[in-house]
Amino acid sequence: MAAAQARRHATTELTQLNAWASMLATLHRVLAMPEATGWTLLLEYDLLRLEKRADAVLLTDRAVVVLEWKDRATAHAAADLRQAEDYALDLHDFHAGCRAHPVVPVLVATAAPDAPLAPPLIPSGVWQPIAANAATLPAVLRAIQAAIPPPDMPLDAVAWRFAPYRPVPSVLEAAAMLFDRHRSAEMTAARADAANLTRTTAAIRTAIARAQAGGERLVVFVTGIPGAGKTLCGLNIAFGGGGAVFLTGNAPLVEVLRADLARREGRRHSARHAVTALQNVHKFLETYVAARPDEAPPEHVIVFDEAQRAWDQAQATRDTQRRVSRLTESEPAHTLEIMARAPGWSVIVALIGNGQEINTGEAGLAEWGRVIAASGQWRALAAPRVLSATEAAQRLADGPQPWLELEAALDLQVPMRAVREPAGAAWVDAVLAGDAPAAARVAAGCTLPFLLTRDLGALRGALRCLARGNRRAGLVAAAGAKRLRAEGLGVQVPDIARFFLDRWPDPRASDALETFATEYDCQGLELDVVGLAWGGDFIRAGHAWLPRDFVGRRWNLVAKPQTRDFIRNTYRVLLTRARYETVIWVPPGCTRTDEWHDPTRPAAEMDAIADFLLACGARPLAEALAPASKAQPALPP
Numbered sequence: 001m002a003a004a005q006a007r008r009h010a011t012t013e014l015t016q017l018n019a020w021a022s023m024l025a026t027l028h029r030v031l032a033m034p035e036a037t038g039w040t041l042l043l044e045y046d047l048l049r050l051e052k053r054a055d056a057v058l059l060t061d062r063a064v065v066v067l068e069w070k071d072r073a074t075a076h077a078a079a080d081l082r083q084a085e086d087y088a089l090d091l092h093d094f095h096a097g098c099r100a101h102p103v104v105p106v107l108v109a110t111a112a113p114d115a116p117l118a119p120p121l122i123p124s125g126v127w128q129p130i131a132a133n134a135a136t137l138p139a140v141l142r143a144i145q146a147a148i149p150p151p152d153m154p155l156d157a158v159a160w161r162f163a164p165y166r167p168v169p170s171v172l173e174a175a176a177m178l179f180d181r182h183r184s185a186e187m188t189a190a191r192a193d194a195a196n197l198t199r200t201t202a203a204i205r206t207a208i209a210r211a212q213a214g215g216e217r218l219v220v221f222v223t224g225i226p227g228a229g230k231t232l233c234g235l236n237i238a239f240g241g242g243g244a245v246f247l248t249g250n251a252p253l254v255e256v257l258r259a260d261l262a263r264r265e266g267r268r269h270s271a272r273h274a275v276t277a278l279q280n281v282h283k284f285l286e287t288y289v290a291a292r293p294d295e296a297p298p299e300h301v302i303v304f305d306e307a308q309r310a311w312d313q314a315q316a317t318r319d320t321q322r323r324v325s326r327l328t329e330s331e332p333a334h335t336l337e338i339m340a341r342a343p344g345w346s347v348i349v350a351l352i353g354n355g356q357e358i359n360t361g362e363a364g365l366a367e368w369g370r371v372i373a374a375s376g377q378w379r380a381l382a383a384p385r386v387l388s389a390t391e392a393a394q395r396l397a398d399g400p401q402p403w404l405e406l407e408a409a410l411d412l413q414v415p416m417r418a419v420r421e422p423a424g425a426a427w428v429d430a431v432l433a434g435d436a437p438a439a440a441r442v443a444a445g446c447t448l449p450f451l452l453t454r455d456l457g458a459l460r461g462a463l464r465c466l467a468r469g470n471r472r473a474g475l476v477a478a479a480g481a482k483r484l485r486a487e488g489l490g491v492q493v494p495d496i497a498r499f500f501l502d503r504w505p506d507p508r509a510s511d512a513l514e515t516f517a518t519e520y521d522c523q524g525l526e527l528d529v530v531g532l533a534w535g536g537d538f539i540r541a542g543h544a545w546l547p548r549d550f551v552g553r554r555w556n557l558v559a560k561p562q563t564r565d566f567i568r569n570t571y572r573v574l575l576t577r578a579r580y581e582t583v584i585w586v587p588p589g590c591t592r593t594d595e596w597h598d599p600t601r602p603a604a605e606m607d608a609i610a611d612f613l614l615a616c617g618a619r620p621l622a623e624a625l626a627p628a629s630k631a632q633p634a635l636p637p
Contacts (some may be wrong), residue, residue, distance in 0.1 A: 059536060074109070081108050215345050223410065224353075248306060281310075288338045307365075421446050452584050453621035459630075474511065519570045522574075534585065549562045
């Protein structure tokens with residue numbers, strides 16, 4: 001075991017050796033009981049997504065028991081119970097051998113007092129964590145066995161050991177793994193989206209090698225649906241050892257990624273490396289346009305995140321109260337000019353998030369096509385979908401072009417953010433298109449991860465119930481939903497890194513459920529469980545969605561088609577932030593009829609939104625949580 005730990009580039013302390021010796025001595029006695037005949041014990045079981053290892057996994061004929069061992073611990077700490085549960089949840093979600101059998105987390109605090117054991121009424125899925133000590137462990141294991149009926153097909157330990165473990169990491173987990181070269185290869189090989197991501201990454205690397213060998217200037221466009229892994233693909237290129245840099249105009253994404261990598265690494269040089277590898281695209285462009293106009297960047301390859309959101313010329317050259325622009329052209333035009341300075345060859349990997357344009361001044365794919373065609377020296381490689389977008393601004397070109405080569409592998413179509421139900425993306429598309437029958441058909445064919453409530457307290461309670469183990473819950477809302485403050489939710493997140501990285505009892509953390517992130521805060525990031533507060537900026541009017549803007553004391557209709565699309569896309573971003581469930585809270589609105597009636601949030605408008613979402617198949621919160629609450633009573637908050 002010490003040798004295995006050394007192969008993972010970790011040190012083995014004397015306390016760890018003593019803990020192993022104590023655990024093995026206890027397990028030797030426990031597993032001598034007759035009921036354990038035929039069971040299999042796996043030690044230090046690697047959970048790649050969590051960057052941790054379960055102390056022991058015990059395979060009986062009917063259950064997977066995950067043992068978290070705390071040698072000489074005198075209490076069952078809440079954090080240790082959450083850790084044990086997190087390990088069990090990870091195995092249940094990502095290990096194929098756990099699909100048909102209960103997964104039971106057990107915290108063994110060897111010197112803790114005895115704790116009561118209450119098996120769930122329906123002994124399936126992942127149990128609430130069970131507390132044991134060295135003396136009670138045999139009785140606990142017997143009780144687990146007795147609570148589970150013998151299955152028709154007993155658990156096959158040999159098959160379980162070789163069953164695929166395909167974790168789906170969050171963007172922060174994946175970035176940390178890619179940043180750590182020791183763990184990157186094994187994590188990439190094990191990931192659930194390995195085939196999808198590997199195919200696209202291989203196509204990008206092939207294009208880069210070709211450009212280098214042939215002295216080419218090439219823009220590689222990577223397209224895909226929300227949550228398909230475009231950001232991870234770009235980070236793969238940036239952290240893959242080729243000297244590339246990841247550029248993004250998404251300041252919160254850069255802030256959170258840098259802070260997370262610095263915290264995980266805990267070393268100053270690693271923090272500097274993160275700052276170098278992750279840069280703000282606007283500052284990068286202004287540096288090489290104004291401060292270093294004749295200097296070539298050191299990188300031959302850059303990754304341009306959310307490239308469809310690059311600024312057009314009007315936005316790029318506009319002065320604001322916060323900044324004086326030094327740009328003279330659109331951001332795509334400046335990017336091509338700057339990277340053309342690199343000696344010999346250069347590649348721009350442009351990540352395109354379809355349907356996620358949320359701000360005025362975003363140039364779209366059309367501007368990239370225009371400047372590539374006008375350059376005379378740049379070529380493009382992209383999937384066929386860049387020619388078929390409905391909106392002209394999101395088409396790279398109108399039909400085939402001599403400078404454009406098509407490659408289907410550059411389109412990511414497998415939704416990976418939604419761990420359990422990939423059909424969620426299709427449901428969101430149908431909902432935002434106003435097509436209730438199509439959305440209902442999607443919902444009928446799956447366990448839809450979208451729940452609906454009208455009560456803010458119920459929303460918060462549900463998020464705490466659903467965020468089991470160390471999963472992270474949080475609130476999101478549109479920046480334009482300005483009347484939510486009257487419903488009891490009006491504090492936007494003050495510190496985005498603390499929102500995504502810190503935990504309760506820090507009130508700035510997402511799971512405090514006190515503040516919310518807007519579409520600008522969370523685009524490109526994610527939470528395990530999301531509470532979406534629906535605002536009056538996007539309501540139902542007859543059979544269509546009606547985007548609005550709140551100015552002064554009233555709502556104004558939005559007439560400009562592009563701005564209407566931005567508001568619709570805002571809700572696409574918010575509806576696709578969750579890895580597991582999204583609980584939608586539609587406020588009740590104002591029902592008063594006296595002098596305190598609030599005309600900015602009439603109840604009838606909110607009722608129409610809720611009715612439409614229910615018609616689309618969103619599950620009422622109380623009904624969705626009722627089976628789970630009966631089977632597995634939640635721990636106190």
